[in-house]
Amino acid sequence: MHIPDGYLSPSTCVAMFAASTPFWYVASARIKKTLSMRMVPLLSVFAAFSFIIMMFNLPLPGGTTGHATGAALAAIVLGPWAAVISVSIALIIQAVFFGDGGILAIGANCFTIAIVGVFVAHYANRIVAGNSAVDSSRRVIAAGIAGYLSINAAAFATAVLFGIQPMYFTDSNGAPLYAPYPLDIAVPAMMIGHIGIAGFAELIVTAGVIAYLQKNDISLLSIAQTGVPAGAHAAVASGWQGARRMWLVIATLLVMTPLGLIAAGTAWGEWGAEELVELDGGQTITAAPTGLLQYAAIWQAPVPDYAVSFISSEQLGYILSGVMGVGLIILTMLVSTYIAARITRRNEQSNP
Amino acid sequence: MGGEAHHGKRRGNFIQRTIDALSETLERSLYAEQLAEGSGLLQRLDPRVKLLAMLGFLTCSAASRNLTVVAGIALVALLLAILSRIPFRSLSPVWIGMLVFSGLIAGPAIFLTPGPTLATIPWLGWQVSSYGVRSAALLILRSEVSITFSVLLVMTTPWIHVMKAMRVVGVPTTVVVILGMTYRYIFLMLQSASDMFEARQSRVIGKLSDTDARRLASATVGVLLSKSFQLSNDVYMAMLSRGFRGEVYTLDEFRLGSNDIVAIPLILIIIASGIWYGLI
Numbered sequence: 104m105h106i107p108d109g110y111l112s113p114s115t116c117v118a119m120f121a122a123s124t125p126f127w128y129v130a131s132a133r134i135k136k137t138l139s140m141r142m143v144p145l146l147s148v149f150a151a152f153s154f155i156i157m158m159f160n161l162p163l164p165g166g167t168t169g170h171a172t173g174a175a176l177a178a179i180v181l182g183p184w185a186a187v188i189s190v191s192i193a194l195i196i197q198a199v200f201f202g203d204g205g206i207l208a209i210g211a212n213c214f215t216i217a218i219v220g221v222f223v224a225h226y227a228n229r230i231v232a233g234n235s236a237v238d239s240s241r242r243v244i245a246a247g248i249a250g251y252l253s254i255n256a257a258a259f260a261t262a263v264l265f266g267i268q269p270m271y272f273t274d275s276n277g278a279p280l281y282a283p284y285p286l287d288i289a290v291p292a293m294m295i296g297h298i299g300i301a302g303f304a305e306l307i308v309t310a311g312v313i314a315y316l317q318k319n320d321i322s323l324l325s326i327a328q329t330g331v332p333a334g335a336h337a338a339v340a341s342g343w344q345g346a347r348r349m350w351l352v353i354a355t356l357l358v359m360t361p362l363g364l365i366a367a368g369t370a371w372g373e374w375g376a377e378e379l380v381e382l383d384g385g386q387t388i389t390a391a392p393t394g395l396l397q398y399a400a401i402w403q404a405p406v407p408d409y410a411v412s413f414i415s416s417e418q419l420g421y422i423l424s425g426v427m428g429v430g431l432i433i434l435t436m437l438v439s440t441y442i443a444a445r446i447t448r449r450n451e452q453s454n455p
Numbered sequence: 456m457g458g459e460a461h462h463g464k465r466r467g468n469f470i471q472r473t474i475d476a477l478s479e480t481l482e483r484s485l486y487a488e489q490l491a492e493g494s495g496l497l498q499r500l501d502p503r504v505k506l507l508a509m510l511g512f513l514t515c516s517a518a519s520r521n522l523t524v525v526a527g528i529a530l531v532a533l534l535l536a537i538l539s540r541i542p543f544r545s546l547s548p549v550w551i552g553m554l555v556f557s558g559l560i561a562g563p564a565i566f567l568t569p570g571p572t573l574a575t576i577p578w579l580g581w582q583v584s585s586y587g588v589r590s591a592a593l594l595i596l597r598s599e600v601s602i603t604f605s606v607l608l609v610m611t612t613p614w615i616h617v618m619k620a621m622r623v624v625g626v627p628t629t630v631v632v633i634l635g636m637t638y639r640y641i642f643l644m645l646q647s648a649s650d651m652f653e654a655r656q657s658r659v660i661g662k663l664s665d666t667d668a669r670r671l672a673s674a675t676v677g678v679l680l681s682k683s684f685q686l687s688n689d690v691y692m693a694m695l696s697r698g699f700r701g702e703v704y705t706l707d708e709f710r711l712g713s714n715d716i717v718a719i720p721l722i723l724i725i726i727a728s729g730i731w732y733g734l735i
Contacts, residue, residue, distance in 0.1 A: 109597025113517045131629070144690040147633045148683040151640035155679065157649055158476045159672050180680070192630070192637055198637070200484070200609055201618065202549060202602045207513050274520050276570070278586030280593060283564035311673025312680060320681045427602065 108205030112272040112284040120210030130184040150192035171308035175224035175250035183225040190217035215260040224253035250309030251302040261295035469668040497611035502620035511726040519733025532603040561591035646696030
């Protein structure tokens, strides 16, 4: 979902702008260096394209409808850095001209959808697709998985942003000033809707379009690999190397986050499941992202009363390990690409 | 706003629904352009002043811990809408949409937020917490304030000026140019997507199965993607033919007028007092 204004504190909004800036900077520097002029119309056109496909309401199994964000598709077709820019542009236009997502929250929306969503899609696609041929069905499966994971990662990041609001931003009485639900409600409420419904919209569109392009316009699928339009290759292939230092900083920060969260997260047990259990049923919320309470109730209903504090801290544990996990994955990738690069270099030196 | 998934109100016809969504967007933007040429209060101000004022008001409403201050800013927005002759019917759907969206999210907080009990719902026994009511009211009011200001900006300023004004807040020129091009392509693509769906609609008898609808959507997106690349190549050629060398220039014709000179101190006073009262 696009975060409207009022859900995040001004300081969170500023922090999210700050978090997005290095990505925008690297992306534009990369594009400037390698693709220069041709990229201007390409990015605009792709931004417009991702704007439009967000309007396609497709019917999903189970009788609901959903729409895709196109972030995964952009990541696969354009490569991650160009995708960061074009999806961000689409999000800015949505916020400013169509009221979809808040103005102050633009940084947060760009971070969750255009950065987290795009990079998760890019790496998921690369890992699953491996070295398979461009027209293989493995590529279609990879695209579907990338789409599904991409939107769920974006939703998870959004839910964490919502969930930390009541931890840090309350008035003198302790009443929440922004998004009111703590992590143990915000995360499951958001994730059930996305794992169950919205993820499939992204999966269908991403896999469907890749399959379509394999049959009808395969040249588009090599933009990210072979450099059509001219020059695109360099931007994508060197995506990892140039930004390695930035990734290192981010990974270290992620691995360190639990320290800060644990220190501040003591007021947590107050939020109980009892109140929630009373609320199950009776709710007629149907829309997935807005169905917070309904899903929260489903999540909490089987939990016995005495387990409240235990469940809360277990939730916190999941999130902390998730955040740390992401940091560790990035660190592992940094180390393994470094080693791989050294091995290749050595091989090249020994058999010239 | 804008969830990724929802139960369609007009279920049964996926093509029609998408055509409706596409043409609604087209109409709304054309209508906004029309209003932007009107002669209200905001229409007479410099776009840069409007953009900065909007950001100021939004920051003020976001930073305020005081419900009355947020309500005051909502009143300012309302007053500006009236003075700028923005018809009520163009704002009311936006307000209702946001109310439903934020209301559904904020509603449960009334019962879930720990705090002193304000009332108890008979039979159900749910306790309404006064902190919960305040949190929900803040959330809803803030999101309404934000959407109202962004609608006001777009409905009183031609889009090309909005984008140019973005440079005052540090958006790089290249991004402004890409934004401008994107906005134009959106309309072109809305049109071609709409045409594709209408062409298909006119060839369908009865109800399209969900599987076919999904296949149709993927094919349309695919064709749109191919067309996008063609378009970007054509545009690039056109730009080259006009001597484009990778540098972008925009005409800077904004100049502060007498209206702006009067408006700027007023806006500053409102924002400063809003922030002052909002934080105490």
